Amino acid sequence: MPLPHAWLVKPHQTQPRILAWAERYPELVELDSVQQFVGFDVYLITVTDRRVPDEGKMKCLFTQPHAHEPATTAACMDFLSQLLDGCHLDGTPTDLDRDRILNETVLSFVPDGNPEGRARSPELCWDGSKWSNEEFWCFMRGIDPRTLGMWERFDHWDLREQDPRPLSLGIVYEQIGEFEYVEPNRSHASAYFRLIHQALEKRDYDQFLDLHQTEFINSEFNCMMLLPILQEELPKPLQRENSAWAQEIVEAWREAGASPVSGPQPLSYTGVQGDYFRHRWGHIYHRLPCVSTEVHNNSPRTSPAEQQRLTEIAIRVSVARRGLTESELSGSARKEARVL
Numbered sequence: 001m002p003l004p005h006a007w008l009v010k011p012h013q014t015q016p017r018i019l020a021w022a023e024r025y026p027e028l029v030e031l032d033s034v035q036q037f038v039g040f041d042v043y044l045i046t047v048t049d050r051r052v053p054d055e056g057k058m059k060c061l062f063t064q065p066h067a068h069e070p071a072t073t074a075a076c077m078d079f080l081s082q083l084l085d086g087c088h089l090d091g092t093p094t095d096l097d098r099d100r101i102l103n104e105t106v107l108s109f110v111p112d113g114n115p116e117g118r119a120r121s122p123e124l125c126w127d128g129s130k131w132s133n134e135e136f137w138c139f140m141r142g143i144d145p146r147t148l149g150m151w152e153r154f155d156h157w158d159l160r161e162q163d164p165r166p167l168s169l170g171i172v173y174e175q176i177g178e179f180e181y182v183e184p185n186r187s188h189a190s191a192y193f194r195l196i197h198q199a200l201e202k203r204d205y206d207q208f209l210d211l212h213q214t215e216f217i218n219s220e221f222n223c224m225m226l227l228p229i230l231q232e233e234l235p236k237p238l239q240r241e242n243s244a245w246a247q248e249i250v251e252a253w254r255e256a257g258a259s260p261v262s263g264p265q266p267l268s269y270t271g272v273q274g275d276y277f278r279h280r281w282g283h284i285y286h287r288l289p290c291v292s293t294e295v296h297n298n299s300p301r302t303s304p305a306e307q308q309r310l311t312e313i314a315i316r317v318s319v320a321r322r323g324l325t326e327s328e329l330s331g332s333a334r335k336e337a338r339v340l
């Protein structure tokens with residue numbers, strides 16, 4: 001299955017482009033970064049017309065943590081190209097109302113939250129033509145020598161404590177010390193979380209969209225929206241905003257001919273996986289509206305170009321939103337959040 005013409009997902013592809021944008025458009029681009037243990041820089045690229053004060057602008061944070069979900073990176077990079085260069089990465093002109101977006105919004109992207117893992121990925125995209133899901137999962141988490149299937153899912157682990165050790169290192173993990181590894185969205189020690197915390201300290205964002213992909217096993221669907229695992233415990237204005245925003249993305253996918261799961265659902269992890277999310281994400285979920293996309297990965301049913309398109313639709317819907325008004329947020333949600 002052919003890849004889209006310009007598909008920038010590996011750090012040697014994304015980093016030079018991000019640095020070039022920052023140099024070419026200093027009035028539009030602000031760069032923040034943290035460094036991974038092995039040396040890769042992880043970027044937060046913020047785009048807005050910096051000559052127009054931030055006050056009153058809708059501020060949205062877009063991130064992606066998982067190295068095995070490259071279409072999310074490709075979508076961020078192409079959207080940034082449209083915003084900054086006025087054209088897609090393949091050179092075709094954008095239909096975005098750039099002036100309005102640059103004047104009225106502040107958009108921050110972490111296009112690749114784990115370049116170390118992405119650099120180790122054997123593929124630029126996962127289209128289901130070459131690897132079964134079982135093989136794909138072995139690339140994702142590593143190979144278990146006992147079963148020759150996928151290795152364990154840990155938030156934070158130490159190679160010295162593993163007996164037996166995995167036969168290969170999964171690309172979902174980020175090395176954070178000589179022997180230590182984390183899954184980026186489950187440990188605050190990851191570059192991804194360090195950068196998110198830096199971003200949230202710097203700005204009061206109105207919305208936070210986390211971009212993901214999954215395999216939709218035995219499912220007729222190819223995209224879905226996830227609400228926070230704590231959705232039912234959040235202050236009501238945040239619950240309503242999360243649901244409304246997620247539903248708008250679902251509708252946009254449906255209109256675009258995709259097969260979304262009809263209603264947004266709270267993340268359904270239980271046990272230890274659920275605990276990771278409660279502990280690592282609770283403070284963020286209480287602070288601002290947060291939802292996640294899941295777009296089909298590793299299947300001939302949803303090509304890489306389509307994976308990218310569906311992710312971009314979610315970004316576009318989010319950029320076009322008004323979000324909660326200041327009084328709605330500061331009136332109830334933020335007050336309740338402070339108590340919690």
Ligand SMILES: [Zn+2]
Nearest residue numbers: 066069212213
């Ligand atoms: Zn993911």
